[in-house]
Amino acid sequence: MESYHAVLETIASSHEQGVLATIVHVDGSAYQKEGACMWISESGRTTGLLSGGCLEETIAIQAKDVLQHQRAHIATFDMKQEDDLSWGQGAGCNGSIQVLLEPVTAEMRADWLAVKACLDRGEHVLLARKIGEETRGRENFLFCSESGRRFGGFCGEIPLNLKRLLDSAPLFQGKNGVHTIDGVPFYIQHYWPKPRLVIFGANPDAKPLVSFAKQLGFFVIVTDWRPAFCSEEHLPDADEWIVGFPSETVPHLCLNERDFVVIMTHHFQRDQEIIALLRDQPLYYLGVLGPKRRTARLLSASETPSWIHSPVGLAIGARGPEEIAISIIAEMISVLRNGPLSRKKKQWTCHALSEFI
Secondary structure, three states, rough: OOOHHHHHHHHHOOOOOOOOOEEEEEEEEEOOOOOOOEEOOOOOOOOOOOOOOHHHHHHHHHHHHHHHHHHHHHHEEOOOOOOOOOOOOOOOEEEEEEEEEEEEOHHHHHHHHHHHOOOOOOOEEEEEHHHHOOOOHHHHHEEEEEOEEOOOOOOOOHHHHHHHHEEEEEEOOOOOOOEEEOOEEEEEEEOOOEEEEEEOOOOHHHHHHHHHHHOOOOEEEEOOOOOOOOOOOOOOOOOEEEEHHHHHHHHHHHHOOEEEEEEEEHHHHEEEEEEEEHHHOHHHHHHHEHHHHHHHHHHOOOOOOOEEEOOOOOOOOOHHHHHHHHHHHHHHHHHHHHOOOOOOOOOEOHHHHHHHO
């Protein structure tokens, strides 16, 4: 999942100064894409990866210089070359990447903590960061939260084309990268809250799905009407356990268009009740364990709607709870990266910018 969640956790918990390294441009193939980031503390401890391990040591060395001079720097690593002195030696990547290294000052730390607070509340945050020869200072940063809050130290009038760029972005699909606007380069990055995965059913086969999803950065909620199953003792990797019947728990969940849901109670009547409650919910992903025929019966329909993933998971011939969980996780990642089935990509508006238009 996105590296910035772990990086923001580290910034929040660390009392050390440090440097934030972010990939801002990729040309060709690379291990990571724009938006991947890494934290390097003054003592040399790191969080996150920008490559498969071939660049991190050099980036950590450059971070010391950035921290010492308190000045941002863009480093280019060309892995297209294949001579012995190049970054391409043994890297297996045929591209070049540009990495922005910038010191996290006390003021910037407050901004990054504000980003984390927005994400913890389930809000999307968009960053427009002015870059170029002079990349120093908080005045180059403009953050815009989904609820309309603006922060950062950006100075001057926001260019009209930048307003248009910031005004909307499809769910989970906003593209990070450098945009030249009125002759000025801006790095644009989307920060999304952790996607919620709600699992209906706390049977033993839910354990690997909970575990894998947690490792990959989902906020995992398990709900079941049986207290003995729906508990921290039974499913310790979940973030939240909600005990109750579907008619009680679905309203409590306040499901939205960013949520992932998997139904796996192994109880036909309960599944039927859950699907009836979810049919009109604006979910990003809905998967139902079991064959298509069973799901069609749950819906009392001859066919299963195309936007319901049934049988849930990619068709990899999975057997047993662990393999089935892997197939489900793989399908959810595919939907997360490529968009949901047969649904329009939804937009959100950065209301804080509308006053300038």
